[in-house]
Amino acid sequence: MIRRSLPVLLLLAACASENEGSMPAEAAAPKEAAPASLTLTALDCGTIEALDLGIFDVGGAYDGQTDTLADSCWLIEHEDGTLLWDLGLPAGLVEGGPMTDGPFRVSLTRTLADQLAERGVTPDFVAISHSHFDHVGQPEAAEGAVWLAQRDEREAMEEAAAADETGSLATLLAFETESFDGERDVFGDGRVKIIEMRGHTPGHSVLWVDLAETGPVLLAGDLYHLDRARELRTVPTFNSSEAETRASMAAFEALAQETGARVIIQHEDADVAPLYGTTLR
């Protein structure tokens, strides 16, 4: 018997699937041979100059240093709908120019709405890793989407909204919302999951995206801000709980190791900026 290589078998399976109508039902390719289409696209949601990197570690690992951080947003396109992950810096920075606020100098060259319009995408769902100003800045870009909200984070936002001069929190809080606790399987097939990993904020979450070609990807939110933060396991001074952060880092690393997931540190400029506009499949 001639042994066929796997690609040949896959090709044959694909042909069988196309000709399904004229073939007996038992000859059709099994369903799992055709996974749902799923892509992940990196979008530019601004730049943050950290003027005092020291605040990114309770142990002082970065004292006296400065750095440039990317601010990335992510578009997930699944055959059953689209999800926008994180909302970046406020759109007003495009017209207004760079702004210094405390230890950060922030800037934005393109709005999220423009980048979505360019792709002809209107998100069905929106979710945030957490509610810090650099992750909720452009809720208007997701207008009409359903917000998949980690309940603990949403509650913290309700308390913080009155003091939020940008109005971003109030805008997002007014969205049609589906709240959940812990984990949310966005499209019901296990391929896109919001997973709570608290400690940076009370309901901080990461995103799992299981791509066909790339393999599983973990978007780390602000569990880590820099590649070296992952190596050093540094904990920012402004986190809501150091103990919860450390427990989340352990859970995250266990998941990454067990699944071989590619980890993306959303603020790591060197990793993320070259990916802007790129679609992973």
Ligand SMILES: [Zn+2]
């Ligand atoms: Zn943050």
